[in-house]
Amino acid sequence: QQPVQSPQAVILREGEDAVINCSSSKALYSVHWYRQKHGEAPVFLMILLKGGEQKGHEKISASFNEKKQQSSLYLTASQLSYSGTYFCGTEFNSGGGADGLTFGKGTHLIIQP
Amino acid sequence: EAQVTQNPRYLITVTGKKLTVTCSQNMNHEYMSWYRQDPGLGLRQIYYSMNVEVTDKGDVPEGYKVSRKEKRNFPLILESPSPNQTSLYFCASSLSGSGYTFGSGTRLTVV
Numbered sequence: 001q002q003p004v005q006s007p008q009a010v011i012l013r014e015g016e017d018a019v020i021n022c023s024s025s026k027a028l029y030s031v032h033w034y035r036q037k038h039g040e041a042p043v044f045l046m047i048l049l050k051g052g053e054q055k056g057h058e059k060i061s062a063s064f065n066e067k068k069q070q071s072s073l074y075l076t077a078s079q080l081s082y083s084g085t086y087f088c089g090t091e092f093n094s095g096g097g098a099d100g101l102t103f104g105k106g107t108h109l110i111i112q113p
Numbered sequence: 114e115a116q117v118t119q120n121p122r123y124l125i126t127v128t129g130k131k132l133t134v135t136c137s138q139n140m141n142h143e144y145m146s147w148y149r150q151d152p153g154l155g156l157r158q159i160y161y162s163m164n165v166e167v168t169d170k171g172d173v174p175e176g177y178k179v180s181r182k183e184k185r186n187f188p189l190i191l192e193s194p195s196p197n198q199t200s201l202y203f204c205a206s207s208l209s210g211s212g213y214t215f216g217s218g219t220r221l222t223v224v
Contacts, residue, residue: 002155002172032212041203042156044212087155089213100146100161100171101213105154 001026003090005104012111017076020107022088024069031064031071032089032101035082042087046073075109083111115140119204119216126194126223134189134219136204142214144207145187146171147179149200150218156203162187194223 003024012018022031030049034042048064048071061074075082085108089101117138126132138145146161148171158171160179168179176198178190187206191198199222205213 030210034212041215041217042213044214047210047212049210089156099169100144100158101156102158102172103148103156 001092002102003088003104005086005088005107007107008105009108010110012078012109014080014111014113015077017074018078018082018109020073020075020086020088020109022071022073022090022104024090026069026090026092028064028066028069028090028092030091031062032091033060033062033071033073034087034089034103035084036087036106037084045086078109078111080111080113083109085109115214117204117206117214117216119202119219122217122219124219124221126221128195128223129193132191132194132221134191134202134204134221136187136189136216137185138187138206138214139185140206140208140214141184142206142208143184144209144213145181146205146213147177147187147189148203148205149173150203151200159189159202194221196223199223 006021033045036042064071085106087103087106089103120135143164147159148156157173162168162181202219204216207213
């Protein structure tokens, strides 16, 4: 039931856009997105809840297709600081956090000058 | 400062010697979880807790125990560590419907 992320890795030039996808075979209550830099802990970026509510910060956006159980993270005009590994985390039960998060294997994003 | 504190940051131990990794949060979060991170496998959930005295198994609970006697603390116990438990461990906490705050991690080596 681990969500599937794609692509596994992407290399961009500074200023280019990126899309990272996350899909689940099981009905989702919410999708979380996190970024992890080498040697550091994952940092929360955004949560998308069933019903359309989104909570997040920083200059990113995301979508959640409840019918297809898919989410996409959009990074526009990428900056060097966007480099890292992006993880989606999925929750299956209502109530937020009731069964913790199941994470995908991650997408490695490298931004070059 | 709102944070999740894990200790120790680094630990080298021998097979079979019981150990505890502590986790404490100061944000009054109901939910707490433990994850292990291994190369190529991402973050895998070991145990989670919805509140005091309420815990449940995650995806990889074998060889681990947890307890939630107080809302702020969620220790991870390895009763008899084995080399396949060598990993990077993260504790995390959240409020309902919000993102998780992660601790700084504990790098465990079992020899």
